[in-house]
Amino acid sequence: MSELDGIRLNFNEESLFLLNLSIAFIMYGVSLDLNLKSFKEVIKNPKPAIGGVVSQFILLPALTFLLVLIMNPLPGLAMGMILVAACPGGNVSNFFTHLSKGNVALSVTLTIIASFMAIIFTPLNLEVWGELLGNKKNIAVEVDFWKMMQTISIIIGIPLISGMLTRKYFPVFSEKAKKIIKSVSMIILLAIIVIAFSKNLDLFLKYWHYVFFLVLIHNLLALLLGFTVGKISGKTSADTKTITIETGIQNSGLGLVIIFNYFQGQGGMALIAAWWGIWHIISGLIISQIFNFRSTDKGQPASV
Template sequence: MLEIFQEIDSVRLNFSDEGKMMLNATIAFIMFGVALELKPKDFIKLFKSPKPALVGILSQFILMPLLTFLIALSLGDFITPTIGLGMVLVAACPGGNISNFMSSLAKGNVALSVSLTAFSSFGGMILTPLNFAFWGNLYIQTYSNQNAVGLVRELNIDVLDVLVTILIILGIPLVAGVLFNLKFPELTSKILKTIKRISILAFIAIVVIIFTKNLDLFLTYIKYIFLLVLVHNALALTMGYFTGKAFRLNKTDCKTISIETGIQNSGLALALLFNPSIFPEDMAVGGMAFIAGWWGIWHIISGLTMAGFWSGFSLSKEEETAPA
């Protein structure tokens, strides 16, 4: 198995500079759409009802990277360090833009989901580079295979470079979206649904284009990446749910925290991977790209599946509105 993943690492994806620009523009547009939904009251809710929000932040930004680190280490010599780093990179990213829709479909706490999106979108600008730098380097340093030594020398995560990239892709669109919403609230309410639909379709289109341009590679290696992402994502969703249970949150909040933990902004991970100032072009990151790319497709499938399952839960009114 290790030999297969070494082959995947050495793969160079067919993705042009124009494609990279389209990816960055798409992520920026998605975040602009996310920001159109954010209002000052969403941040205020974090302070008015802090327990569910703090549990969600704990699950997404602390436990998710820790879980991923332990999964990657437990696989030992079955995966390459680059594959493990791909998992860590996805885990370090903020929540995905479809989590609010998934929470609504799952009959979760949509207000909590929006509040967590507000925090993760802005907080991720700092926490994503810090988490990836910390857990990525810790993973490489403790990796059992001596082949990791070469990667240790190559992996010099510049937190500032990652931060600048995230500020451009996330920060500027987020601020622009919030200001647009405050300045033109009526227009925002009219275009919001359309922009959300376009955002989701645009991201799916970009991921599909990446895989289409690399169809032969995808068909050759997907069976190996598929199982890895499936297990990783399933454990993330499970951990998020039971983290909420451990803090005695109601089922509605637990479902939301599960979705917020399992739905990651893998598009941002791809954007970072294709930035040569962060990952030099001569660095073998094929495995990381496959992990991030397939996660972007799979978390939509798993999220819809779990939301559909949970929407059948018959919760009493008392349980739905149970205080934290």
Template sequence: MNPSHDLDAVALNFSPNDLLLLNLALALIMYGVALDLRVEDFKYLIKNPKAFFLGVFAQFLLLPALTLLLVYIMRPPASVSLGMFLVAACPGGNVSNFLSNLAKGNTALSVSLTGFSTIGSIFLTPINFALWAGFYSPTRELLREISLDISEVFLTVSLILGIPLVLGILTRNFYPQLADRAKKILQPLSILIFAAFVVVAFMGNLDIFLEYISVIFLWVLAHNAVALSAGFFTGFFGKLPFPDIKTLSIETGIQNSGLGLVLIFTYFDGLGGMAIITALWGIWHLISGMALALSLKNIK
């Protein structure tokens, strides 16, 4: 029997203390991201609207739509499909700015898009997730069984992303020297904390991951390739400069899987298919994003 059929019934072991640690780690990551945000970054968007709107289009509309198409083609289990819709609804990941800079992309555009998508995700992530998951009958039925209250998701995303972002932006704009010192410590530290958390979560559920990872990885590989391609070809057909194309590809292909995991363990009781594909995405997109950045850095 295909082991993927059992994924909908699998739940990962995850304690309330683990969830609290994950929430704190994600809040710290978001605060560190916001320490790089200046008012000038949002003025940049006004001066360069084409690249900005194409980035928003690729992130919040094209990627979820292509995810729906991919789900119809690959037909993964309902819980895995739900995880794919959730990943597609999340904002850009916190390492996208570093990777965009490494690729010699448009770093100012990357920072601006990350800031906007993270702030916008307070509203757009719950709406996009419910909307696109509702278009596919297996995930629609699963959501109905779980009785997910979208208003509670709004509240959780607001607390985890909104408050740290506001505090980080205020720190950057009123205490710039403190922000410069803090980000040198917090940004690498928060990423290490999150990486350590993912490793601990893997080890605590090692038997489950080993059983399903060979099946799940193909879905992650395909989904991430679609995400990176969505950003790249949006910029290409939008006739953007190549540094902007690099940035759109990375911004669309690097998703905030940490937020996805928080929502999964808060509202879906660690539903196996959702949790495994989201956690594995969080690892793989760093590898694929780094490979893409290094391969594009010398192309102008």
């Protein structure tokens, strides 16, 4: 076992509770945007949604596994990459899709669908690819599929259903609350990640060179994968932008929840997930500006 795999981040029970709560709160806010019309649009034109789901839950974990084999990082870092790839798209993807003039309705719908599917597919992908990785690197990978699915159901499934019911039965409140909830929840999540960084600043400064380029390359490949799938399955450039962002922006907050609940805050995994949480905000802003620049450069209107 390497020195990195032996470290444990300073992250107490209160911080974990707040992280769980913020993820649940974010999912509740996201689901306030969803109505039956969104699902009807997906049913009428399912190809982009199917492409987005396949890109997130099948192609990205498989591509990540190949990347791990090629780059051969330390076992804990490798498992962190697999875990991030197994998580659904991050809710901040809706903001970046809007910023990119993408298909916001598709983005929100994909976020909801992916979040529900994550209840099964996140632990399943982690179990399948984690065990394959463990066999390749001779490390023991134990994933309690059912217990993990139960945890994800509580912090994602229940808030999503609650939000959809709120929108249906209390539409006026829902419309007023959703913008406030999204803003507040994002501030809370960002604050928790920043606080976690500050409490472990010495570790990040000591080991940053292990994670910086891994996350950079991993995220770039995820965005390129999403762009390729978007070109194939999307009907418009707005769909392509959306699928690109949905694939490249991962719910690393959920990844941290899983790490501290099931992997005892394993250092390599936590460093990858925590840096993803910061880096994908930076890359999301960059890709949004690139998309807008390309649209303007081609003489297209800013609103696609």
